[in-house]
Amino acid sequence: MAFHEIRFSPRLSFASTGGIERRTEIVTLVNGFEERNTPWAQARRRWDAGLGVRSLDDLDQVLRFYEARRGPLHGFRWKDWLDHRSCAPSAEPGAQDQAIGTGDGTAAAFQLVKDYGGSPPLLRPIAKPVAGTVRLAVAGAELDPAEFTVDHASGIVTLDAPPAPGAAVTAGFAFDVPVRFGADSLEVNLAAFEAGEIPSIPILEIRV
Template identity: 55%
Template sequence: MTFHEVRFPDNISRGARGGPERRTQIVELGSGDEERNASWANSRRRYDVAYGIRRVDDLAAVVAFFEARNGRLHGFRFKDWGDHKSCLPSQTPLPTDQAIGTGDGTMTAFQLMKRYASGSQTWNRTITKPVAGTVRVALDGTEQPTGWSVDTATGVVTFGTAPGAGVAITAGFEFDVPVRFDTDALDVTLDLERLGSITSIPLLEIRR
């Protein structure tokens, strides 16, 4: 499967609905108690972007985008307006937002990550689609304007010189979600005033 490094139109994604999904198996015992088991180690995001279509030009843009992706065939970038930064949505990313590793004097490549915490529980999300020009990196809390690069197609930060042993490596960034259309057909409705709508346009996160 190929991936197109192009983002779904922002003006339409802003009105989308959706979010993370998990898969849990629940068995109810004869006593009324439950046994629960997580089938997935990581969540997967689903969206419906039909809610973002407000005028006929939006409809045309979605149809063109769908055709260029060959329906479900090719993946693409999607901006989740509720979760697209290393920090809170209302804040500006700082180079100390997220821990992405600890230097050992040898390793030069580190994967961007985002940590979700509530109480004593945490979950680390791998970030593979950072937005170009938004990534900031720090070593032991000091921002590094040079000496590293980031692959915006994989989210891997690579240093020219390996960070020293015990050095805390952190990063701040904006990011997109890698998704694909979850349908091969668009059900388009046109009325007499040339306004258009599509009942549902489901998107599904691609997990690699």
């Protein structure tokens, strides 16, 4: 399997349904108290892209994309319209949106992350930043894009010079979610489709 650095149509993903999935193991004790645990450090997201398909041309576009990915075999990029920026969805990413590290005078590479809060904070690694959107700052001073490089396949940013010890490294960015198709088949009844029945096109987040 491989990952294809190509994005599913944002126009079609906009109307999708879905959201966050977590796995929680709950054991009820004899005294009525519960013990709760999760084997997942990170949530997993899933969607159904069928609602975005409004015409036969849309359906053809999805089928071609599905075939090019060999169904669930290869991953691809997906825009989660609810959560696709280092800031609020209505704002523009700023260089101080997210803390991604602290300088030690030696390290120059940092993984992009998004902080969802909590104690301890839940940090989501961002592996698929959108090209041209990453902004960086060191100790509050924004860097020129020529002063760092971005690996858009891993979300690792590398500064030309290591930040000084104690200097806060922050970032702002837009990002995609790595996903795959969630089924080995896509079934569509054209008569039902033309009558308004929406096909099911499951999309599942993957780890990369």
